Amino acid sequence: MKLSREFYNRPALEVATDLLGKVLVRRFERRILSGTIVETEAYVGPHDLACHASKGRTPRTEVMFGPPGFSYVYQVYGFHFCFNVVTEPEGYPAAVLIRALEPLEGTHRMRQFRGGERRDTDLTSGPGKLCQALAIDKRLNGEDLLENRLWIEDRRFSSGPIAATARVGINYAGKYADKPWRFFVQGNPHVSRTRTLATGH
DNA sequence: AGATGGATTTTC
DNA sequence: AAAATCCATCTC
Secondary structure, three states: OEOOHHHHOOOHHHHHHHOOOOEEEEEEOOEEEEEEEEEEEEEOOOOOOOOHHHHOOOOOOHHHHOOOOEEEEEEEOOOEEEEEEEOOOOOOOOEEEEEEEEEEEOHHHHHHHHOOOOOHHHOOOOHHHHHHHOOOOHHHOOOEOOOOOEEEEOOOOOOOOEEEEOOOOOHHHHHHHHOOOEEEEOOOOOOOOOOOHHHOO
């Protein structure tokens, strides 16, 4: 059921698209929290200026240089956490950011972690939101995704049509800012709203 | 609907 | 100082 080390030991672009429809599972205080992955972004390597590892090896980016199938959790804007899976062989830094889930199990608990009344589509529809909902923080940085606190399963769900757009929030990345390396399940209501999409029509 | 600012860590 | 974000709180 759990995705194998070999699944992650591939280029980030392949892993990013293959992760759509897979199920992210978090075991926390003996409960299961899970959701189907509906949105990802690929950070393909040291030459990708949007990839944190393009700045070199630092304490923060260390796990990205390690073996595949481990988690890379970092804090953005001092506040929210983002969860990534490390891809490619040891020594080659690349990762896939998990940006949105469709809640599956433990939605009551997720709603508690998110604070207050929230619609299902507001539970895990963004990288910071899903970390809050699944109790993922920096303590899970470097976690082996083949262990039993946090992992990804194949439940043989079909993801539906996949769309690709430019990644979000990386305008500084020069020619890499326009690469269509954000993938999502088209029409799924749990996909995150970007600023431009939020304007509707 | 759209813009703005606040929270605050990591890095340069 | 700027960032792989989210939310409350204004505006129109």
